[in-house]
Amino acid sequence: MNDPKLNRIFATARRDVCPTPTEDFARGVAAAARQQIREEPRTLLDQLGLLFPRYAVAAGALIVLCIFAEVGQTFLANPEGSDEFTELCAQWLYTAKGD
Amino acid sequence: MDIEDAGLLARIRQGSMDEFAELVRRHQQQVFRILHRYERDRHALEDLAQETFLKVWRALAQYDGRAPFQHWLSRITVRVALDHLRREKRRANEVELLQLGENALEWLRGADAPRDLEAGEAREILARAMRGLSAKEQLVITLQEIEGRSVKEISALTGSSGVAVRVRALRARAKLKKALIRLEKGET
DSSP states (O other): OOHHHHHHHHHHHHTOOOOOOOTTHHHHHHHHHHHHHHHSOOSHHHHHHHHSOHHHHHHHHHHHHHHHHHHHHHHHHOTTOOHHHHHHIIIIIIHHHHO | OOHHHHHHHHHHHTTOHHHHHHHHHHHHHHHHHHHTTTOOOHHHHHHHHHHHHHHHHHHGGGOOSSSOHHHHHHHHHHHHHHHHHHHHHHHHHHSOOOOOOHHHHHHHTSOSSOOOOOHHHHHHHHHHHGGGSOHHHHHHHIIIIISOOOHHHHHHHHOOOHHHHHHHHHHHHHHHHHHHHHHHTTOO
16 A cells, blocks of 8 residues: 555545535424423423432422421420330340349 | 624524524535535434534534634534544444445555546545544544645644644554555455
8 A cells, every 4th residue: 555545545535525415404403402492401490300300309308208207296295215115125124134 | 703694693692593594504514514524324414413503502602703603613513523433433343344345445456557446435445444543533634634624724623732633644644554455455
């Protein structure tokens, strides 16, 4: 492979005719851009919505709400701890020493 | 900047999509002319051109109008071409190498004054030989040897220094020659 032969390949490739765009190419591009505008997130909430699917956020919020409700209810009903906890202490901690 | 382009760009920034279609119509041939050096399939070429114009549309706010719009558009087009070459390079590593057509191979193995080479055959030979080149080397050698651009122009289009462009072009040419010698000998 000598330089003139390589140059000839380049020169011939240069002559390759460029295809013309189809008639509706420009309209197609504009339509694709319009589509992107519609799909683009507009607010911070929208953007967060893309990162975290809405159902996951709703489910997470529900779980947190339930935990708070349970803890709050337990605390109001028995501020010093649950009956189960007292029973456990009596059976496993104090009994050993008592025996 | 072209006065008509300036008017179009101002109206596009205000949200006129019809004007954007007009801008595409005005410059589509320029984009096709650059991209068809890197993609021979017509549908894939249109996809690349669309990708280019969508990038232009998204980046329009960054265009300050100091350089002609055509230059800015060319830079974006060349970047799309480079991304395309990178994707193709990755894909080429996964698929079997394409075989050269009989006519192209015959010409390549011919004596000192073989018959005239067809443009399609030349592109076929180059496409096959360029597979050993990096995406940047492919881009530089195509811009220099096929598009006939100067080192300064390539430097402005790619964002590489003039020295880097020269080195890349020399390396690409040497690699191409080696690849073509292998093809002449019938090696893959």
